[in-house]
Amino acid sequence: MSAALEFCAIEGGYEPGLPILRGASLTVAAGEIVALLGPNGAGKSTLVKAAAGLVPIWSGSVMLNGRDITRVPAHRMVREGLGFVPQTENVFANLSVLENLQLAAALVPKERRGSLDAMFALFPDLDRQRSLPAGRLSGGQRQMVAVARALVASPSVLMLDEPSAGLSPLLVGVVFERLKAVRDTGVTILLVEQNVKAALAIADRAAVLVEGRERLVGPASELADDGRLAGLYLGGGVH
Amino acid sequence: MDAWSLLSYLAFFSVFAGIFAVMALGLNLQWGFTGLFNVGVAGFVAIGAYTSALLTGAPDAERFGGFGLPVLVGWLGAMGLAGIAAFIVGVAALRLREDYLAITTFGIAVTIQLVALNATWLTGGPFGIQSIPKPLAGWLGTGLAWNLAYLAIVLAVLGLMWWGLERLVASPWGRVLRSIREDEAAAASLGKRAAAFRLQSFVMGCMVMGLGGALYAHFVGYIAPEDFLPILTFQIWAMLIVGGSGNNAGAVLGAVLVWAIWTVSGGALREMLPAAEQARGAALQVVLIGVLIAVILVVRPRGLLGERATVSRHAGVSPPPSAP
Amino acid sequence: MLQLIADGLVVGSVISLGAVGLTLTYSILRFANFGQGEFLTWGAYLAVSALSLTLAVTGGGVMTPIEPFSFGWQLPVAMVASAALTAALALVLDWALFARLRRTGSAITLVIASFGAALALRNLLQFLYGTLPEYYTREIQIAVRLVPRGALGDVMGGLRITPDQMLVLGVTAAAVIGLHVLLTRTTLGRAMRATAQNPALARVAGVDVEGVVRATWVIGAGMAAVAGVMAGLVGQIRPGLGFELLLPLFAAAILGGIGSVWGAVAGGLIVGLAESFSVPLFGAEYRLATAFLVLIAILLLRPRGLFGEKA
Numbered sequence: 001m002s003a004a005l006e007f008c009a010i011e012g013g014y015e016p017g018l019p020i021l022r023g024a025s026l027t028v029a030a031g032e033i034v035a036l037l038g039p040n041g042a043g044k045s046t047l048v049k050a051a052a053g054l055v056p057i058w059s060g061s062v063m064l065n066g067r068d069i070t071r072v073p074a075h076r077m078v079r080e081g082l083g084f085v086p087q088t089e090n091v092f093a094n095l096s097v098l099e100n101l102q103l104a105a106a107l108v109p110k111e112r113r114g115s116l117d118a119m120f121a122l123f124p125d126l127d128r129q130r131s132l133p134a135g136r137l138s139g140g141q142r143q144m145v146a147v148a149r150a151l152v153a154s155p156s157v158l159m160l161d162e163p164s165a166g167l168s169p170l171l172v173g174v175v176f177e178r179l180k181a182v183r184d185t186g187v188t189i190l191l192v193e194q195n196v197k198a199a200l201a202i203a204d205r206a207a208v209l210v211e212g213r214e215r216l217v218g219p220a221s222e223l224a225d226d227g228r229l230a231g232l233y234l235g236g237g238v239h
Numbered sequence: 240m241d242a243w244s245l246l247s248y249l250a251f252f253s254v255f256a257g258i259f260a261v262m263a264l265g266l267n268l269q270w271g272f273t274g275l276f277n278v279g280v281a282g283f284v285a286i287g288a289y290t291s292a293l294l295t296g297a298p299d300a301e302r303f304g305g306f307g308l309p310v311l312v313g314w315l316g317a318m319g320l321a322g323i324a325a326f327i328v329g330v331a332a333l334r335l336r337e338d339y340l341a342i343t344t345f346g347i348a349v350t351i352q353l354v355a356l357n358a359t360w361l362t363g364g365p366f367g368i369q370s371i372p373k374p375l376a377g378w379l380g381t382g383l384a385w386n387l388a389y390l391a392i393v394l395a396v397l398g399l400m401w402w403g404l405e406r407l408v409a410s411p412w413g414r415v416l417r418s419i420r421e422d423e424a425a426a427a428s429l430g431k432r433a434a435a436f437r438l439q440s441f442v443m444g445c446m447v448m449g450l451g452g453a454l455y456a457h458f459v460g461y462i463a464p465e466d467f468l469p470i471l472t473f474q475i476w477a478m479l480i481v482g483g484s485g486n487n488a489g490a491v492l493g494a495v496l497v498w499a500i501w502t503v504s505g506g507a508l509r510e511m512l513p514a515a516e517q518a519r520g521a522a523l524q525v526v527l528i529g530v531l532i533a534v535i536l537v538v539r540p541r542g543l544l545g546e547r548a549t550v551s552r553h554a555g556v557s558p559p560p561s562a563p
Numbered sequence: 564m565l566q567l568i569a570d571g572l573v574v575g576s577v578i579s580l581g582a583v584g585l586t587l588t589y590s591i592l593r594f595a596n597f598g599q600g601e602f603l604t605w606g607a608y609l610a611v612s613a614l615s616l617t618l619a620v621t622g623g624g625v626m627t628p629i630e631p632f633s634f635g636w637q638l639p640v641a642m643v644a645s646a647a648l649t650a651a652l653a654l655v656l657d658w659a660l661f662a663r664l665r666r667t668g669s670a671i672t673l674v675i676a677s678f679g680a681a682l683a684l685r686n687l688l689q690f691l692y693g694t695l696p697e698y699y700t701r702e703i704q705i706a707v708r709l710v711p712r713g714a715l716g717d718v719m720g721g722l723r724i725t726p727d728q729m730l731v732l733g734v735t736a737a738a739v740i741g742l743h744v745l746l747t748r749t750t751l752g753r754a755m756r757a758t759a760q761n762p763a764l765a766r767v768a769g770v771d772v773e774g775v776v777r778a779t780w781v782i783g784a785g786m787a788a789v790a791g792v793m794a795g796l797v798g799q800i801r802p803g804l805g806f807e808l809l810l811p812l813f814a815a816a817i818l819g820g821i822g823s824v825w826g827a828v829a830g831g832l833i834v835g836l837a838e839s840f841s842v843p844l845f846g847a848e849y850r851l852a853t854a855f856l857v858l859i860a861i862l863l864l865r866p867r868g869l870f871g872e873k874a
Contacts, residue, residue, distance in 0.1 A: 086764060
């Protein structure tokens with residue numbers, strides 16, 4: 001399988017001299033779901049934000065389908081085919097559900113523009129709420145709007161930052177089922193998660209990030225039973 | 240120019256520089272140490288000037304006031320009334336977004352200007368208040384000796400304010416103030432108390448400005464609404480920004496420098512332009528100072544001296560990263 | 564009584580027009596722009612220059628009024644030119660000053676810079692044009708009696724409004740409706756609202772935020788220029804025109820709730836009416852202070868504004 005998204009030795013952070021990413025490397029193959037795990041402060045969110053162009057990358061490179069996107073400005077990423085769903089405040093609360101999607105669709109060239117009807121078919125809950133301001137929706141519905149907003153730009157790779165945060169276990173299940181359905185339409189998914197169990201349940205592979213570097217990468221099914229995973233979360237080293 | 244008139248001129252210049260430095264210190268407490276943006280400096284200065292003039296002046300049948308009180312009482316009254324006005328503005332605006340304070344202080348300066356112009360019974364209207372008593376003038380006359388004596392008074396007041404503000408800023412109170420300014424989380428955790436700290440700093444800064452206004456009134460001996468136009472606010476801001484906010488030495492240095500630039504450029508324009516063009520020249524002078532502020536903000540956001548010890552979030556450093 | 568309302572609405576609609584531009588820049592650029600008032604003044608004066616230029620080129624310096632208004636076709640042309648020039652001025656200012664500070668400073672640094680820029684702009688204008696009042700036209704307009712005397716009694720009768728004043732109301736309505744359509748029906752408008760709400764997410768969604776910022780300056784300054792021309796049409800054109808409107812603009816924008824276009828319109832009309840009604844109560848000389856009282860009242864009672872979404 002070819003690499004859809006590739007991080008090569010990324011170093012970066014918000015302020016010079018305070019690196020958060022310290023040489024992180026990771027390859028996501030086309031069509032797979034990869035879960036990015038790790039303890040708090042490991043740099044998981046920072047890594048996907050850096051790929052999205054929101055955090056400065058000092059050295060290293062990000063490749064999307066073989067194209068170097070390291071220096072592409074954040075607002076051009078959707079045109080390159082990289083979608084990103086931030087963890088919080090990930091919908092335009094003052095715009096209606098429909099407007100959230102209309103805006104996202106209008107910002108990519110016609111050939112990338114997904115149909116809004118297909119989105120409402122994928123997320124039937126949203127259909128009835130079309131004209132409601134997105135800020136008035138429940139947490140789970142907002143998460144769906146955020147995913148739909150990213151999907152309507154037809155990304156080849158979709159990155160999600162902790163989509164399960166703040167959702168009830170039942171809703172986590174629903175959202176993750178949808179993500180599987182999204183993957184089945186051919187979208188590659190990189191998933192940052194704190195909810196290790198739920199993430200490993202849908203992921204093909206997983207990577208554990210500690211102190212800004214990947215420390216453990218492997219098939220999700222093997223990692224689920226791997227004692228080293230818990231060790232990394234507890235701050236122990238693996239050698 | 241002979242040495243005598245040069246000395247006389249220098250004394251005159253220094254008194255003004257010293258008075259502006261007092262006002263800049265007041266602004267520095269608000270902006271430099273607390274991050275409060277006060278666009279109504281001229282208004283609080285005017286309150287101080289008029290209050291002291293009314294308290295100390297001779298009775299006037301045309302006007303309210305003229306209580307003939309000692310000058311020191313006038314100055315304390317100036318600080319008191321400026322503080323009360325600041326308290327009212329602060330209560331309304333300080334618990335809200337930081338730029339609402341800017342808009343509200345701008346509003347009070349405009350309103351005070353209107354009162355000064357129109358409430359003739361109180362302020363003398365456009366003609367202002369004349370014959371404001373000059374302290375010690377009974378002994379020294381109003382010549383160079385008096386100018387030098389007043390300079391000594393101004394410097395003493397400036398020194399006292401400096402010492403007081405330095406003590407204040409170094410105290411636990413000052414440290415809380417700085418942490419409120421630098422760290423939103425700290426401010427949030429203090430909640431209502433953070434607002435109280437801000438209010439205290441704002442009121443004290445305005446009291447210092449009011450004192451500056453009183454110093455001005457008793458030196459010139461005559462005040463009118465046009466002494467307290469927005470350009471005054473602008474000059475004080477230019478002084479603080481050029482010198483370096485968050486640093487009392489910067490505020491004083493800025494006051495001297497900007498006042499020097501202002502006097503020299505004003506003099507040069509007066510020399511160069513014919514009498515009919517003087518008004519336009521004055522306008523051009525303001526443009527130059529405006530550009531100076533903008534350039535300093537862009538090129539050297541911390542001013543000439545910069546802030547001591549602690550790095551200001553307001554001084555051109557990107558905001559702290561959110562937790563990854 | 565009715566006359567006070569009519570006068571208040573005319574003044575209020577000028578305030579509304581300026582406040583709409585202000586609320587837009589405030590919510591998208593995220594700082595209180597003290598230069599907004601100067602855009603009104605520059606708009607009014609640039610239209611004076613554009614008008615005399617147009618008249619020199621076409622009518623030999625004479626403007627033939629279009630009945631029932633006091634001006635000829637050259638004034639609307641001058642207004643469009645002035646709006647374009649004022650927008651260009653805003654873009655230059657953004658490039659030279661605000662864009663640089665956006666990268667390094669906090670919002671409040673931008674406020675200081677705008678305060679400095681406003682004073683520089685106002686004095687530059689005074690330097691260029693002098694302080695004597697200017698007029699677009701010297702035509703004296705006969706006010707139209709809207710309510711015939713005697714029809715509703717003498718209390719209601721005698722309400723007079725000039726055709727120019729009615730035009731001001733109409734232009735404001737048209738401009739605001741146009742802006743509303745832009746904000747709700749076009750991609751640029753949605754991108755502007757999205758940026759106001761969450762600039763980081765807007766970039767993630769593919770919005771070129773710097774482009775939105777430029778568009779916001781163009782619209783905000785353009786509307787300010789139109790407001791300036793309207794103010795000049797029903798009054799004098801003086802270097803202090805915009806400065807004196809600045810406080811009413813802020814009061815209107817905050818009263819309406821920052822970011823709300825209809826709120827700014829309502830706020831502008833309320834401030835205009837309040838000013839108008841304050842004249843018989845406190846005298847014309849304190850008219851300007853009315854906006855300050857309105858402002859203090861909103862901040863104390865309802866700081867989010869009438870239609871505000873968040874504090």
